[in-house]
Amino acid sequence: MELQRIGKIVHGLGISTIRYGLALNLLEIGRLKFEDYEVDNIRPLVTASPPLAWLIARLGEKKFAGLIGVTEIALGSLIAAKPIAPRVSAVGSLAAAGMFATTLSFLATTPEAWQETHGDPKLSITGQFLLKDIVLLGASLLAAADALQAAESR
Template sequence: MRMRPAAAGNLQIAGASTLRFGLVLNLVIIGRLKFEDYEVENIRPLITSSPPFSRLAAMLGEQRLARLIGATEIIIGSLIAAKSFAPRASALGSLAAAGMFTTTLSFLVTTPEAWQERHGEPKLSLAGQFLVKDIVLLGASLFTAAESLRDARRP
C-alpha cells in the first residue's frame, strides 16, 4: 500500500493526538475511581501484596492511600494534557506516568492473584490481564514525554 508522505504525516499526528488523549483520559477516569469505596476494594490485593504499598496502607489507611493514588493520577493526567501551553510540565507528567506504570507492572510479580498457576504453566488471571495493559500505557507515556520534550525545545 502506497501512501503519500503528507497523508502518512497526518496519520502520525492523529495517532499521537489519540495516544495522548487516551493516556490522559485513562489517568483521569481511573484516578477519579480511586475515590469510590468499591475501587478501594478492587485495588486491595495489589496494595497488600506490594511491600512499599502495604507499608503505606498501614500508615495512611487503604482509603487515604487510594485517594492519594487517585489524586496523583489526576494530576499526572492533567499535566500530560497541558502540552500545547506547557510542554515541559507535560513532559514531567509523562515521565511521572512512566514511573507509575513501571510501578504498577511490578504488581505482576508481587500479587499472587495476578497468575493462575493451576493450569499447567502460569497464565494471567483477570487481575494480571488488567495489569498487563500498563505495558502499552508505559509506551504511551514514554512517547508523549519525548514529544513534549521535543516541543519544549522549539523556540
Template sequence: MGTGHSYADGLASVGFSVLRCALATNILWIGALKFKPYEVENDEPLVTSSPLFSRLRARLGAEKLNRLIGVTEIALGSLIVAKPFAPRASAIGSFGATGMFVTTLSFLATTPEARQEGQGILSLSQLGQFLLKDTVLLGAALLTAAESLRAATLLTGPRAR
C-alpha cells in the first residue's frame, strides 16, 4: 500500500517539474520572440482590438509595446524557473503569469479574428485556437504558484501572527 503512494508522489514530483520547466520555457521563448518584427505584426490584431492594449499601443507604438511584453514575459519565466533558489519569487512569477494568461484569454472576446467569420461564436479561427491553449498554461501557472508557496513555507515555516 505504501509503495503505490510513493510512486504516485514521485510521479507527481516529476510532473510538477516538467510542468514548471514547460511553462517557463513557453513564456521565455515567446517573450524572446516579441523582439522579432514578424511577431510585432502577428500581435497587431490582438493589441489593436483590446481596450487596454490599444491604449498602450497608441502611446508606445507597436514595436515598443511588443518589447515591453517580451521583457515582462522573460522576467516572469525567469522567476518561475527560480523555484529551487527563490520559491517566493517563483510564486510571484507564477501569479504574474496567471494575470498574463487571463489577459491573453480576454483576447478571445475582444479580437474578431479569433473566430471563424460567419460560423458562430464557438467556431475558433487558427488565432482563436492559439489563444485557447492559454487555458492550460493558466492552470500550469496556478499549480506552480501553489507549489512555490508550499516550498517557501517549508523553508521559512509558518509566520508568527
C-alpha cells in the first residue's frame, strides 16, 4: 500500500514536470524565433518541407519564423493553463503533438538530417536534434491525457 501512495506522488510530480517543462520549452524556443540566428537555424528544415515551403515563399523567412514563434508561445501558454482551464490545456497539448509530428517529418524531408557518407545512413547533428521531438510528442500526449482527465473530473 505504501508503494502505491509513493507511486501516485511520483506520477503526479512526473506529469507536472512534463507539463511545465514542455510549456517552458515552447515559450523559450518560441521567443528565440524572433532572433535572426534562429531564422538561419530553421531555414534548412522548413525550406525542405513541401507543406511549409509555400508558406515561406508567401510570407518570407522572418515572418514565417515569427509565425512559428507566436504559435509556440501560444501553445506553451495553453499547456500551462491546466490548473485554471484543463480543456484549454488539452487543446494546446494536442496541437503541440501535431506540431511535433510535423517537425519529426523533417527527418524525411531534410537532406541534412542524414549522413550517408558513412556506409548505412546515420543521423547527422540535425537529425539527432530532430529525434528529440519524439519525446516532446509523447510529453504532449501525456499532458493532453492528464488535462482531459482533469476536465472530466470538474
